[in-house]
Amino acid sequence: MASEQVTRILESESLKSLTLRRWVICSIVALYVFVGVPLWFKLTEIYRAPLPSNFINLLHSQGNIDIRITNEVYLDVLDGLKFPDLAEAIQVQINHRLEQERVQSPMSVLWNASVLQTSEEVPSDAYVLHLELADNEGISLDETQKHATLFYTMESVKNNDLPFFATQAILDHIFATERRLLTPHKHGINSLRYSPKVHLSFKLLTGDGYPLDWEIAQAIDEYFTPLIQEFKTFINFTIDSEIKYFAQLNLPEGDELTLTDASLSTVMDFAEWDISSNQFSYPTLNFVLYYPSVEQSPLAFHDNTIGSLHSYLIPQWGSVVLMENSIDANTVISKQSLGPLLEVFTSELFKLLGIPTDPKTPQIRVDAMKKYSILENIDRGVDSLVSLLKLSESLPDMSIPKTVLDNVKMALSSRQSAVDKLNLQNDFNGALVDSISMVEHSERAFFDREMVQQTFFPQEHKIAVYMPLIGPMTLICVLALLRTLKEVRLYNKKYYE
Amino acid sequence: MLWRSVLNLLLPLSAVCEELNSAAYEPRAIEYPYEETLDITPLPKNHLFTSFQFKLESEETEISPSSHVASYKAFPKSLAPILKTTNTRELHLRFGQGWWDSEHWGQLPNHGETAGGSGVEVWAVIESSDSAHAFKEWLKLVNLLSGLFCASLNFITEENTVFPLRSFLPKDDIPLFDQSNGLFLLRAALPSEPVCTENLTPFVKFLPTRGKEGLASLLDGHRIFESEWHMISIDVETVCDEEHSTCKYSMQQKVDAVVDVQRALRRVSNPIPKPVTGDELVCDSKKPIDAFQCFAINQKTKTKFSLNEIFGRTIKNGSHLGRKQSKVCVHALPHWNVFLVNNGDLFGTGDNCFDLDTGNYNILIKTDNTFEVMPVSPVPVLVSRSMTGYGLDKGGLRTVFQNNLDVEAQIIYLETLPWFMRIYLQSLTITGAEKDEVIKSIYYQPEIDRQRPTHLEFEIVLPPNSTITMAYQFDKSLLLIAEYPPDANHGFSVEPGMVRVFEPLDYQVRTSPDLLTLPTPDFSMPYNVIIFTATVMSLTFGTVFNLLFKRTVPEKDADLVSAELDPKVKIKAKIQNLKQRIRSILHKDTSTNEGKS
Structure with a gap:
């Protein structure tokens, strides 16, 4: 109706x-x-700059597949002899061995050594393998230049063993450290990342407040200067020393605590001791000589071998030597008695720096560290970029400003330029600079201020408004x-x- | 075989140990360039002025260091590298809070030299090639100090930094390490910075005793910051020996506090405040007193207290590190009895000064007449500043100078005003004397928005026994919305003006900070705008839509149509239906229940 x-x-x-x-x-x-x-x-809409996620993910998953490191080794036959096809023979051997090893333990990049016959001009900083006739086979590395001498006998020439020996000399002696560093391995937790500058801080700590002194400056001058000279080519050390009083151990009151490696982290309170580093731009290693207070001494050690030094390595921080008994007031620890202590610290310094000790040619070591640092920097940069991607994916409401994109692009182009310099020009110094700039840009992208500030602006608010x-x-x-x-x-x- | 090798390894080490443990020590008295003193002065009205003073020096270093090992013994290792990297030759830091009652307490301690304004104040002398570079170093310095002192020193930017001309001139010659460079004096203040215990902790850590021993063991942040007035000061100077071309830092750290003794004691006796009972009440004798009336005064004639009650701690040992023993001095009239308490024994000395050695110390002070104390030193010049005017667009500043001396006082008055106060210098008026006679010169650097504060330095001559008022007007500018702090309605602090008297005597005094209220926007405004606009837009849309879409019909037709077509009506009917059903179900339930019962 x-x-x-x-x-x-x-x-x-x-x-x-x-x-x-x-x-x-x-x-x-x-x-x-x-x-x-x-x-x-x-x-x-919130501005989200389009990050090149595919490319970054590819870099992350594929590793440094596009990097190729080629080392040129010049062959110099002494004694007026001539082996016209020796270089090619060695190259064949090297390629064969590298091929084999690539299957067993692949290196993180494509690595190769190319053997060249000595021409008129050999670059002054090139790797040179001298072949010298001698009574016995052997190899010796020069201490100042990147030169190695292979001694051979006529016997080995007759048996055609010379290419084999030369291959061994190149791969297992000259480039042994470099190859080891470039093979993916577990980075020791003890050692610092490589940094061209390291600060060393020597500290005398005591639980009491009675005046003490030590002749550390003189001792360092005497025992440490040769070491500093040796490292000079790739690490510059800055050094200071300090005396701190009233640095108590956190020992439980009453009952005796036996110090073990495990209990050390609870017993020593670095924050309370107030000995944090204040070198702002590069890492610091601390070497502490500790005397307990009268009340807390003698310290009971777990491994109480009488008369040995109780030194403890603290990963990436430094080393602590604990003394069993307290020290008398107004004591001056003399330079002579500090010597052995510095020897202990020296050996720990090597562990903490994680730098190779062989071969004895410093330039070769520097070269190896350089290449290692380049790759490490590139890996670090890629890691930062991947973290940035993960962050941006996990927070869809976060704005990604243009500066982040610019930094990401800069980081990627720095990487590309570093890779080009490695692959095409063998310019390791330039590549190192580029790789550092990559790390900087990628970290700047990740820690962009605006990005973090805008994190909490949920979509619901927009609809509500x-x-x-x-x-x-x-x-x-x-x-x-x-x-x-x-x-x-x-x-x-x-x-x- | 293995045995042997282990033993071999052990041998040199054990030899080491013996050496380190006993043999190679050569005992000799070691003294560090470190001194500490505590001065206690009773003030009128049961107040107590306590002044902790710590002096330390760094190791001497050569100007062009040949040895690369920098060693730190008494001087804090955390501070020296900061000064070194920023080329700072002098550093002065002040953390203060409270109001100094000049009328009763007299001159500021140390002629006002170690006093600062309310909040944080910092000034430094930096060696640099030009002022732009000096400013860069300054920024680095304050940022590093900010981390060290847990203070917001990182908020110091070009917006609040000035290069004072005559106010903060250093007393001594400052060495130049590089003769082609110049020295630059920079100064900034953060008047609204709350000074708190976290600023005292790093201060105490700077001392070689680290607050575990010596006078610093008395310093309890909670008690110090509860006082009426407190000032923490740090002064670092570079002292050079031209002959040996060596330099060292000399540092003086001070903690000054004025404690209200009655209040501090009350806190110990009843931590939960209770009204004073009648028999304990002290009445003002100048006013009428009877059984019903009593004008209470917060002062007791007789008093007896110990440092332990004031600071909540005792002194644990004197410091063994310094070249002098820790010293405590009480400056009071003879009728004040002062004792040093050590293990229950009381000691007294003629000059009321005590050297501390080992043991737990306490100072006991008692007197029968608290009204008589050491005469306070008269204040030469008083200054106070206030805001005038009303409204949010403009205002005025009025500063009153009072010269208590019988002679002319020559002073420098420094004011640093934030850029959002645009002052009109032509509106400057002087009352109490002729303008030209009072103001000898004015240095005026106008503000630049967001780049530079107003920097004013007046050279003023105050006639004997006079009160001069200086006033001028300013406009308040608007800030960008992002520039307002979270508590924008609280207002903006204007840092204290500073008076430096240099004739006939040396004295420094600061005004209290002022609170400037700026026009503050409603911060929800952007949202309100969006919401209002959206509402208006949807209203318009609704009207236009109805005009376009709806047809005009007679009213009875409209009811019919809407009943048939309008979804609203349908939904309404459905809801009605549902209600009906629920009601009937409920009704049924109750009726069955009733039936059962």
Whole structure:
């Protein structure tokens, strides 16, 4: 009954006006859905710079597949002899051996040594293998230049063993350290990352407050200077010394605690001792000589071998030598008695620096460390970029400013430039500079200030703020659409009847 | 075989140990360039002025170091490299809070030299080639110090740094390490910085005794910062010996505090505050007293207290490290009895000064008349500053100088005003004397928005026994919304003005900081704008939509149509239906229950 009347009312309207009405609602809804909503979405969007995620993930998963390190070794035959095809023979041997080893223990990059016949001009800092006729086979490395001498006998030439010996000399002597460093291995937890500058801080700590002194400056001058000279080519040391009083151990009161390696971390409170480093730009290694207070002495040690020094290595921090008994007031520890202590510290310093000790040619070691540092820096940079990607994926509401993208691009181009310098020009110094700039840029990208500040701006807030617009409009449109649909249905029913 | 090798390894080590443990020591008296003293002065109205003073020096180093080992013994290792890397020749730091009552307490300690303004104040002399570079070093310095002292010194930027001309001139000649360089004096203050225990902790760690022994063992942050007025100061100077071309840092650390003794004692006796009982009440004798009336004064005639009660600790040993023994002095009139307490025994001396050795020490002070104390030194010049005006767009500053001397006082008045205070120097007026007679010269460096504060240095001559008022007007500028701090409605602190009297005597005094209220926006404004606009837009849309879409019909038709077509009506009906059903179910339930019962 009612519907009949409604139909009548509808019929009273002209068809043209009815269609117009339908067009109006359709176009408004279409505007709302196809123009309004996307526009609103676009205008209120958080800017997220498009990071080259595919490329970074590829770098991460593939490792340094695009890096190729080639070392040129010049062959210099002494004694006026000539082996015209020796270089090629050695090269074949080397390639064969590297091929074999690649299967067993792959290196982190493509590594090769190319053997060249000595021409007129050999670059001054090139690797040179001298072949010298002698009574016995042997190899000796020069101490100042990157030169090695292989001694051979006529016997070995006759047996065609010379290429084999030369291969051995090159792979197992000259480049042994480099090859070991470039093979993926577990980085010792003790050692620092390589840094061209390291600060050494010698500290005399005592639990009491009675004045002490030590002749550390003189002792360092005497015992440490040769060491510093030796390292000079790749690590510059800065040194200071300090005396601190009232550095108590956290020993439980009353009962005796036997010091073991495990209990050490609870017994020594570095924060309380207030001996943190204040070298701001490069790492610090601490060497502590500790005397307990009168009340706490003698210390009971677990491995109480009478008379030995209780030295403890603290990974990446330094080394502590604990003395059993307290020290008398007004004592000056003389230079002579500090000597043996410094010897202990020296051996720990080697462990803490994690630098190779062979071969004895410093330049070869420096070369190896350089290449190792380049690769390590590149890995570190890629790791930072991957972390950045993970962060941006895990927080979809976080804005990624353009500066981040710029830094990522800079990091990637620095990497590319480092790789080019390695592959094409053998320019290790340039590559090292580029790799450092890569680390810097990637870290700057990760620690961008704006990115962290904007982290907590959830999407729900945006919708809540715009609710007064979205709510009424949606309601009006939806209700009108429903009404029109109903009208159409009614009209059609009537029409078909 | 293995045995042998192990033994061989052990042998040299054991030899080492014996050497280290006994043989090679040569005992001799070692003294460090370290001194500590504590001065205690009773003030009127049961107040007590305590001043801890620590002096230390670094090891001498050559200007062009031949030895690469820097050694630290008494001087803190955490501070020296900071000074060295930033080429700082002098550093002065002040952390202070509270109000110094000049009327009762007299001159500021040390002629005001070690006093600073409220909050944090820092000034330094930096050796550098030009001022831009000096400023860079300055920024590095304050950032490093900020980490060291747990203070917001990193908020020091070009916005609040000035290069004072005459106010902070160093007393002694400062050595130049490189003769082509110049020396630059920079100064900044953070008046709203809260000074707290975390600033005292690093201060104490600087001392070789590290607060475990000596006078520093008395320093308890909670008690020091509860005092009426406290000031922590650090002054580092570079002292050079031209002859040997060696230099060293000389540092003086001070903690000054004025403690309200009654309050400190009350805290010990009843930690939860309780009203004083009638018989303990001390009434003001100048005002009417009877059984019902008593104007209480916070002062007792008789008093007896010990340092332990004031600071909550005792002195644990004197320091053994210094070249002098730790010294405690009480400056009081003879009717004040002062004793040193050690293991229950009391000791007294004629001059009330005590050298400390080993043991737990306490100082006991008692008197029958607290009204008479050592006469305080008269204050030569007093200064106070206040804001004038109303409204949020402009205001004024009014500074009152009072000369208590019988002679003319020549002073320098330094003001550093934030850039959002735009002052009008032509509005400067002087009351109390002729302007030209009072103000001899003005150094004025106008502000630059967000780059530089206003820097004003007045050279003023105050006539004998006079009060001069200086006033000028300023406009307040608007800040960008991101520049307002979280508590913007609290206002912005304007750092204290500083008066330095240099004729006829040397004295420094600062005004208290002022609070400037700026026009503060409603921070929810962007959201309100969006919401209002959105509402208006949807209203407009609704109207336009109705015009376009809805048809005009007679009212009775409209009811019919809407009943048939409008989804709203349908939904309403459905809800009605549902309600009905629920009601009927409920009704049924109750009726069955009733039936059962």
